[in-house]
Amino acid sequence: MSENIVVTTGIYDAIKEHLRRKQVSITEEERLSTELRTAKQVLRRDLPEDTVTVDRVVTLKDHTVNSENEYIFVASTKAKPKKNKHSILSDIALAVVGYKVGDVINWPFKDGERKIEILKVEPWVQPA
16 A cells, blocks of 8 residues: 555645535544645646546445445536546545555545555546
């Protein structure tokens, strides 16, 4: 598993603001605050391609319920969950943002802790 998450400064700031507005549970807030303290901030062009961030298609395996799902993580303003476009500040995105393919994360979701593995990360090409 990655030692520290890797995020762009924009994503880092968005998560900090999300926390400031108390948009997450207390356990999620504690976990995110800890991760942000040690996060490596990089420019978007320097972010590794296998790292979860905005505008990426991410395949996750939830070991807790033994299911595999694909998510498109987008800016909050472009989120359309019915079209599988999830905000980078959604619960599932916050659990895996900054991690890379192969990482397994135990995350304190509102409905209980779940074990999530990142199987695949690909660029999302927006339709014209």
